[in-house]
Amino acid sequence: MGTIQIKNLSFRYDGMVNHIFDQFSLSIDESWKLGLIGRNGRGKTTFLNLLLGKYPYHGEIQSNLRFNYFPQPITDFTKNVVDVLMDVSGLNESEVWKIQLEMDQLGLTDDLLSRPFSTLSPGEQTKALLAAMFTDKETFQLIDEPTNHLDIAGRQVVASYLKSKRGFIVVSHDRYFIDQVIDHVLSIDRAKIQLFDGNYDTWQREFDRENLSEKNEKAHLQTEIKRLSATASQVKQWAGNAENKKSKKAYGGQSNVNLDKGFLGHKAAKVMKRSKSTLKRTESAIDEKKSLLRNIDDVVPLTLNYKQPHQDHILLLNDFQVQRNHNILNEPITFDLTKDQRLVFEGPNGFGKTTMIKAILGEKRLIARGSSSFSKTVKVSYLTQEFETLSGSIEAYAKHHDVELPVSLNMLKKLGFERSAFTEDLSELSMGQKRKVSLARSLCEPANFYIWDEPLNYLDVITRRQIQKLILKVKPTMLLIDHDRDFVDAIATEPPIELKKYR
Ligand SMILES: Nc1ncnc2c1ncn2[C@@H]1O[C@H](COP(=O)(O)OP(=O)(O)OP(=O)(O)O)[C@@H](O)[C@H]1O
């Protein structure tokens, strides 16, 4: 039976102070369906890349398995689907039937094969790449966040597909999805990496239990640090006094004389030595407690800079239809969004939601029919997919968006952002970390109305729960698109508006 044996694996990127992996050992069986979970930036993608042998590391990774990584890099999106899929799978023309077989299980029809890859919707692209990946029965699959570009229906199809497969690691932050497909969980935390025999729920129960005991542990550590610090300063003071007294005695009351230790009485020297070693021990105990404290992942409540709008009617759409390149995209929609309501648009990926939001925000040329009236005095905070291409420093980003830097950094800390990542160029951050940068901006800027386009994409589950709690507490006015079913069900105040393709 094939296994992956990891022994004392240590790794950090150049210039990083702390290791992402520090002497970590694990054994993975080739038959496992392993879910890899952990907060953004903890090293999930890095771990998959280490298995692929992409970076040099310390320790050992031994395996007789071959690995495939999703999403496979695509060099030319204008090529036909069949050529792209042959490229990424290494199959030739006589073996295309293998791809078709897998595509069929994912509900993709053969006619897609002759279309340029770029014309597939993001969800179709995901499914096609997964189909190509699973044509190879001999490899162990490393699947990094397949759900990001899938709508609710697409997630269900892929979940059922993966359920029928074995031998893979899948990274996903969608709890509903991952619970259906895995039988083991590997959780990557700041303090430790843990393996669980079970699904997401198994991990969640353990996480909640540990979180509670960590909270207690944290309070305990903080008291201990305080107590030890008081002891340390007492010892310091006492040692200083004793030394002073002794030297005064030795020099007939003159205190400003350089002390020769050999001159001190034997007993006094012993006491001094003991107090110094007590001080050293106390100080190292403080350091140790502080480092334990750093390992505890804080999950703190978030805040939102929401100002209730003065007007009751925020957005009114009447038989509203939008267009792209003179093509009408949607069947007419009508609604009246009032203060404190949270309305969710439900629609497939690749539908043209961005066009729709831009039209709502006032781009008249995108409106094909009907009307939208939107109060211009309402201050909107708009969260888009811009984060995927972020670059530059956090300072520059905050300045550009007129958000105070310390406020923004504080929010990022609450979102589980490592302090060390503050200085990295935004383009080097993990996808989830990038998402958090733009989310923090939206949480910090003053607003009466939030338009959030797939806010949860790439975000870890802990952050998802933080946001859900925040919304349920503050109850802001919102228009939202997201494919996380649990989240949407929890926060919407109205039945979803279903976006339908115009026929
Ligand atoms: N090429 C790189 N150079 C320097 N630092 C990097 C590089 N790639 C990632 N990092 C950093 O290493 C850490 C781990 O990144 P990684 O992408 O593995 O996280 P992740 O767990 O996959 O996060 P996410 O859930 O957001 O995808 C992050 O702090 C990230 O900023």
Ligand SMILES: [Mg+2]
């Ligand atoms: Mg990642």
